[in-house]
Amino acid sequence: MDTSNSDLWWSTVRFGLAGLLLYGPLFWLFPAGIFRASRRAVIMGTSLFWFGFTMILVNWAWNFYYQYFYPEWMRWGTAFIACGIYCIYAFGCHWLACRLPGKPILWFILFTGLLAANEHFIAWDFFHLPEKIPMLAGMPLIPTMIFAFFEYQVYWAGAIWLAWILLRITRWRKKSR
Secondary structure, eight states, rough: HHHHHHHHHHHHHHHHHHHHHHHHHHHHSSSSHHHHHHHHHHHHHHHHHHHHHHHHHHHTTTTTTTGGGHHHTTTHHHHHHHHHHHHHHHHHHHHHTTTTTSSSSHHHHHHHHHHHHHHHHHHHSSSSSHHHOOGGTTTHHHHHHHHHHHHHHHHHHHHHHHHHHHHHHHHHHHHTT
């Protein structure tokens, strides 16, 4: 394996372990019944997380990543677009996860990871990102899709933690009235 491919696999392992650590407590904090009843919190947590995260990420990585395929106005517009798109993803993944047997948070994790892998497939196959971005040159599609699955688990865990915090604040405010 070449160095970039080896780095990709190690990054995949690191993101996978981080995802496990971040999601682990959420299985206990968000049992099936509470997760099913928390669509609003999941969507609100998603909107806040992805807006803030995207704003920071795009501005931090603009010079070595995003400038190669986004016009300049997207430096600030991406956060708004991501907020809208990921809220729709969250709604759809939550809706579907709550209609399947078992733990809905587990289904949610699977669906958001598959969405991430699909986003990277589209970026590679339709937008040809490895040809546009020097640091992605030669990166293979399948390992990149696997990496994306685990990378986005960390991000979505952040959104779900924020949803849990919003849910706790809402319940605390209702009790204090």
